[in-house]
Amino acid sequence: NQYGLYFDQAFTIQITDVNEAPVLAAIPAQQVCNLPSAQKINLTGITAGPETAQTATLSISAANPALFSNLIVSNVASGTATLNYTLTGAGSTAITITVKDNGGTANGGVDSFSQTFTLTANEAPVATVSSDKGTQITKGQTVTLTATGGITYNWADASGVIAGNGSVLEVRPARxxxxxxxxxxxxxxxxxxxxxxxxxxxxQSIQANNILTPNGDGKNDTWIVKNIDLYPESTVNIFDKGGRRLLNIKHYDNSWDGSFQGSPLTEGTYYYVIDFGTGQPPLKGFITLLRNR
Structure with missing residues (x-):
C-alpha cells in the first residue's frame, strides 16, 4: 500500500478437464431417386473432438422411418462412415446423425453432437420401348422404336441404327x-x-427394280436392288437376250447404269440372276432399259 506494506496469501487453482463435444461435418440436403436397390451417403469429418484417445460411434434416426426398409450407419473409420438405406417409396424426411464419444459428461462435459439434413426421394420413371413392327421382322425391314416414361432419352450403342431423335429410334438390324x-x-x-x-x-425384303432409265434425272438412273447390302456375299449377274453376261459382281452397290465395258447399252430387256449361295434359290427377273425417258 502507500506505506510500503504488503500481504501475501497462497491459494490453489484446480483445473478439471471437461470432455469436449465430438465433431461431424454438415450433411447437405439429399435429392435421390426411389430405387429398389440399396443406396448410400458418405459421412465425413467425424472425430471424438480434441481428445485423440477417445473413440466415436454413430447412431441414426428418421422423422419418417416408414420411408425406409433399411436405414443403418456404419462404424467410423479414419474419420468417415457410410449411411446405408433402402427406400420403400417416394417422399421426404429429416434424418439425424448423432456422433457420441466415450468421454462422458462429468463437470459439464459434452459427449454427443448431431447433424440433421433432409432427404427427398423422387419417383423414378417407368421406361418402356415399343416397335411399330413387333419383335419379329424380315431382314431388311426398317423398324421404328418409341420410348416412353421420361422427358429425355439416351439410347445405348447397337448395330443397325439408322437415325435417332429423342424418344424415337429408326433401326434396320441385320441380325x-x-x-x-x-x-x-x-x-x-x-x-x-x-x-x-x-x-x-x-x-423376302430383296426387291429388284425392273426399270432402268439412265438419263440423269435422278430417278432410276441406276439399277436398284433394295436391301442387297445385307447380303454382301451374294453375286449379281446381268445378261442380255443372247445370254451374254454383262455384269458379274459381289458386294453389289446399286451402281450399274446400263453400260457394258464403259459403253451404254441399247434399249431393251435384260435379265438378272442374284445368287445368294448357301443352298438358297437364286432370285431371277428382268430389267427394262429405257433411254431419253
Missing part, C-alpha cells in the same frame, strides 16, 4: 439385336428398358 434406352424424368431419375428385334433371314 437379332437388343436395343436399350434410358429414360430420364424431370427429377433427374432414370430407368432403362430394352427390346429385342428378332430378324428372319428369309430374303
Amino acid at each position: 437379332n439385336t437388343t436395343y436399350t434406352v434410358t429414360a430420364i424424368n424431370a427429377s433427374g431419375c432414370s430407368s432403362t428398358a430394352s427390346i429385342t428385334i428378332n430378324v428372319t433371314d428369309d430374303y
Whole structure:
C-alpha cells in the first residue's frame, strides 16, 4: 500500500478437464431417386473432438422411418462412415446423425453432437420401348422404336441404327439385336428398358427394280436392288437376250447404269440372276432399259 506494506496469501487453482463435444461435418440436403436397390451417403469429418484417445460411434434416426426398409450407419473409420438405406417409396424426411464419444459428461462435459439434413426421394420413371413392327421382322425391314416414361432419352450403342431423335429410334438390324434406352424424368431419375428385334433371314425384303432409265434425272438412273447390302456375299449377274453376261459382281452397290465395258447399252430387256449361295434359290427377273425417258 502507500506505506510500503504488503500481504501475501497462497491459494490453489484446480483445473478439471471437461470432455469436449465430438465433431461431424454438415450433411447437405439429399435429392435421390426411389430405387429398389440399396443406396448410400458418405459421412465425413467425424472425430471424438480434441481428445485423440477417445473413440466415436454413430447412431441414426428418421422423422419418417416408414420411408425406409433399411436405414443403418456404419462404424467410423479414419474419420468417415457410410449411411446405408433402402427406400420403400417416394417422399421426404429429416434424418439425424448423432456422433457420441466415450468421454462422458462429468463437470459439464459434452459427449454427443448431431447433424440433421433432409432427404427427398423422387419417383423414378417407368421406361418402356415399343416397335411399330413387333419383335419379329424380315431382314431388311426398317423398324421404328418409341420410348416412353421420361422427358429425355439416351439410347445405348447397337448395330443397325439408322437415325435417332429423342424418344424415337429408326433401326434396320441385320441380325437379332437388343436395343436399350434410358429414360430420364424431370427429377433427374432414370430407368432403362430394352427390346429385342428378332430378324428372319428369309430374303423376302430383296426387291429388284425392273426399270432402268439412265438419263440423269435422278430417278432410276441406276439399277436398284433394295436391301442387297445385307447380303454382301451374294453375286449379281446381268445378261442380255443372247445370254451374254454383262455384269458379274459381289458386294453389289446399286451402281450399274446400263453400260457394258464403259459403253451404254441399247434399249431393251435384260435379265438378272442374284445368287445368294448357301443352298438358297437364286432370285431371277428382268430389267427394262429405257433411254431419253
